[in-house]
Structure formats: C-alpha cells, structure tokens
Amino acid sequence: MGVHAGVVFAFFYAPIAILIIFSFSGDRLVGRWGGFTLDWYREFWNNDQLTNSITVSLQVALIATVASVVLGTLSALALERFRFRGRRVFDALLYLPIIIPDVTMGIMMLVFFAEGIDVVDSLLGISLAKGITTITLSHIAFCISFVSVVVRARLSGMDSRLEEAAMDLYATRWQTFRYVTLPQILPGVAGGGLLALTLSLDDVVISQFTSGPGATTLPVYVFSLIRKGVTPMINSVSVVMFLASLVLIAAMLAVDRLRSTGSSVPSAVPGGDLSAEPAVGGHERGDT
Template sequence: MRNALTLERRWDLAIRFLGRVGLWGITLAALLFLYLPIAILVIYSFNTSRLNAVWRGFTLDWYRSLFAGIGESGADVITGQIWDALFNSLWVGGIATVVATVFGTMVALALERFKFRQKTALEALLFLPIIIPDITMGISLLVFFSLVFQLIQTVTGVRLVLGLPTVIIGHIAFNISYVAVTVRSRIAELDPALEEAAQDLGANEWRTFYRVTLPLIFPGILSGALLAFTLSLDDFVITFFTAGVGSTTLPVFVYGMIKLSVTPAINAISTLMLMASFLIVLASLALQRRSLQL
C-alpha cells in the first residue's frame, strides 16, 4: 500500500516536472519564434551580400540606396517612389484616423449612454467590418466604386478614377468599428454618476460632455485613434483594391518590391518600418502611463 502510494506520488511529480519543463520550453520557443525572424530581417539589412544569407560584412548601402538611389539598378526609380508612398500612407492614415475617431467615438457614446430599439442592429453593423475578410471588403469597394463611377460618367460625363480619396473612404469604413469598440470599453468603465453630478450642478448636456465626459474618456479616444492609425498604415489588402494607379501607399510599395525581387533594400525599408512601429508602441505606453498617473 505504502509502496503504491509512493509510486503514484512519483508519477505526479513526473507530470509536474514535465509540465514545468514544457511550459518554460514552449514559452521560450514561442518568444524565439516571434522575434528571430524580426532580428534576422534587421541583421541582414546591414549585410554586404546581395544574394544569400552568408554574412559578408557590414554596410549601410541598402539604406543609402533607399534614400539616394546609389548602387542597385532601378534604385533611382525607387528613391522618388518611396517618399511618395510614405507621404501617401501618412496622408491616408491621418485623414482616415481623424474622421474614423470622430465618428467612432460618437457612435460609442450613443451605444453606451442611450437606450434605443435598433441597438443590436447597430452593434452588428459595427461588428461586421471587423470579422469580414479584408479581401471581401476590398473587392466590394472596388465593385462599388466602379459601378458608381460608371453611373456618374453616364449621367454627368465626368470620369472619376480610383485614387487616394477612395483609399481613404475604405480606411475610414474599417476603422470606425475599431475606434468604436476601443472607446466604448472606456466609456463603460466610466461611472455615470459623474455625469449626473455635473448635470445636477446645472451643466447642460454639451457642457457636461465637454467638461466631464470628454476629458475622462480621452485616453480611450487616443488609444482608439492610435489603433486606427496603425491599422491604416499597416493595411495592404483594402488599399491594394481601392488604390488604382499612381496612389501607392508604403505597404503596397513594399509588396511590389517583394514581388519584383528579393533585395536587402527591402530589409532596410522593413527595418525602418519596424522601428517606426516600435516608436508608436513606446509612445502609446508612455501615454498610458501618463493617463494612469493623472
């Protein structure tokens, strides 16, 4: 009996040991899996060798080729384009973020602070853009714009084409939902008594919103905007289908480079984009810290 117990105990200890080892092992392996590719990308952006993964020496040529068009064939074509693409991305991201943040915040307020019959329908409408595959959204906008533009051409004779405005329209459409979800969770945490108190003290609705609600939910709005901006800068699929010729954003430009040929210049531009997103993450963390302290 005693012997059997110790055997069982040993078995339990073995399981515990395996569990511990597995937990640590898988965690380390998973973190390695997440970061190794990024690290390799950065390292090889400084590699002299163009063709393969053998380390041949340190160089900044790939970065230079991005900015000044030195060296590689076709690099001078790239130089102008990359700045255009970056500029386009920032434009699209900026406008789409501002509009989507305003619309998304408004609808989030409506959902949290009002009771109305069509609430479930509105929630479903906001939920759909998040779950529907990007590519269906991209092609549906392509279909929509081509039909509407055809119609406009037959009626007025004006010929409209896809471009940055159509990209921005699409980006606003998918960003509204993300902003609404983010801001809504912040409003839900807010104590309604604060707003009631303001109204009891004689503030009207607008004043209550402006002086009480808005400052309190501002961190939520900011993180919603940040999410929208990141998603917008990151988006390839919807932009790809709604951009048309000559309105390339940075991801579409990178996609073109990848499809054309694999050169370390792509590593260089990827490294720069990585650094930009690290900076955004750090900035958002700093903002959160500050809002917590306030």
C-alpha cells in the same frame, strides 16, 4: 524555466535580429552575408516611389485615424447612451467590418468606388482623386468599427450618473461631454485611435483593391516589390518601419507613465486646474 524562456524569446526575436543584420549585407541576395554596407538604406532613401508610398501611407493613416476616432466615438456614444429606433440593427451592422474577410471588404470597396465615385462626381460636379481618396475612405470605413468597440467598452464602464451630475450642475449636453464624458473615456478614445492608426498603416489587402494607379501605400508597395524580385532593400525598409513602431510604443508608454504618476500624487498647484477652460456664458438659471 530559463531555457524555455530563452527558446521563446529566440523564437520571437531572432527573425528581427536577422532582419536587422541582413539589412546591412552587401550581397544582392536577401539571405547571404556580403560584408557591411549602407547601400540599401541609400537606395531606399533615393527610391522616389518608395518615399512617395510612405507619404501616402502616413497621409491616409492620419486622416483615417482622425475621422474614424470622431465617427467611432460618436457611434459608441449613440449606442451606449441613447435609445432610438433601429439601435439594435445599427449595433449589429457596426460589427460587420470586423467580421467580414478583408478580401471581401476590398472587393466591395472596389465595386463601390468603381460605380459610386463617378455618380458622386457627376452629382456634385467635382472630381475626386481615385488613389488617396478611395484608400482613405475605405480605411475610415473599417476603422470606425474598431474605434467604436474600444470606446464602447470604456463608456459602459463609466458611471452614467457622472453625466447626470454634470447636467444637474448646469452643463449643457456639449459641456457635459467636453468636461466629464470625454476626460473619462479618453483612454478608450486614445486606444481606439492607436488601433486605427496601426490597422491603417498595416493594411495591404483592402488598400490593394482601392488604390488607384497614382497612389500606393507602403505595405502595398513592399508587397509588389516582392513579386518583382527581392533585394535587401526590403530589409532596410522593414527595419525603418520596425524602428518607427518602436518609437510610437515608447511614446505611448511615456505618456501613460506621466499620466499615472500625475494622478496618484495630489496636485501641487494651488487651486488646481479645471482640466480645461469651460466656456464662459453658460445658461441662466430659472428666475431669481
């Protein structure tokens, strides 16, 4: 058993170890050791195109995550809690971006933006930037589906009587969502958000099609580097990305641990805390 586990771990982690080691290699060839150096990291730091692409990636990812979390959660609520005409069709359509291949999605987006943006521009009399705007829009488009699926799973596991109880206790629809539904589905929303963030940061194919001449995301840029001829700078870029994701995961685990220990021990604060401050001035009850 020990040996097997060792083989599996070697299989998993040896590439990472090699990547890290060779990012410090002084040789111009990716796979040859040429003495310790930090040159590649320096080159990476001084490469404006590269740092720009990181900025673009982060901007796109943050906007796409926030937007898709809001829209995905709303669509999950609509599908789980309301009956309306066309619900089943909407339900099926929502899964489409998960199912169709990225290449197809990318081409669709390309055509849509090539035709659509001009129409929108001329209609609204504005000029949308083709790079960042189009990448962000396309990322939002496919992230919504993933967020919606994750949030729905959480919503369907939630007792809908809690919402009825809140409404019975004079909460409006908004207050019910804010103080009862949202705290209950928050793990799902957070999970969906994280998924959206990862997918957006990761995406090469769709971004490739929708990025304009001005803006490229990090994965697209790295991909283009490979075509030009690889230098160990790619290793250093990868190591930085790898470390960034480790930090994200560590932060997530830390938050999770804090939360779970917080709820299993009775709150020591006298009077507790109504998880948030309800808006004062609710609704008057009938007559008195």
